Amino acid sequence: MTMIEGVLLTPLKYILHPKGDVFHGMKKSDPGFTNFGEAYFSTIHVGDIKPWKKHHDMTLNLIVPVGIIRFVIHDDRVGSSTQNIFMSVELGPENYQRLTVPPGVWMAFEGIGPDLNLLLNVADLEHDPKEVERADLDRFNYPINR
16 A cells, blocks of 8 residues: 555554444554544445545544545645655454544545444544635546545
């Protein structure tokens, strides 16, 4: 898999228990943790795509404990060692990892699990609509739903 400069994939513990499973998320000593701003859950329906978004200041830490979500990241940062590169990764219980997305890179994602697709974002800043840039899916020449 092609990795983008500053993007981390961190394997997480998933502990099976007969009365209910435990999905680890994030500790302050983990790679990718910089600060705590907010945590929120988001869902996406199968086949739906949330288009390109780039945070200018916020670091995202994305975890998918339910369903499967395909994330596509594009690096258009001038001077980055991975400038103009795309990265794609599918996360869910079968590939249980935390995706850390630094500021300055574009990201879009698609729900590919047949039922509920749930993500948790542990962000280092509180949401601020002024620090995010949005774009339509056709902004980059990359088919999100491969």
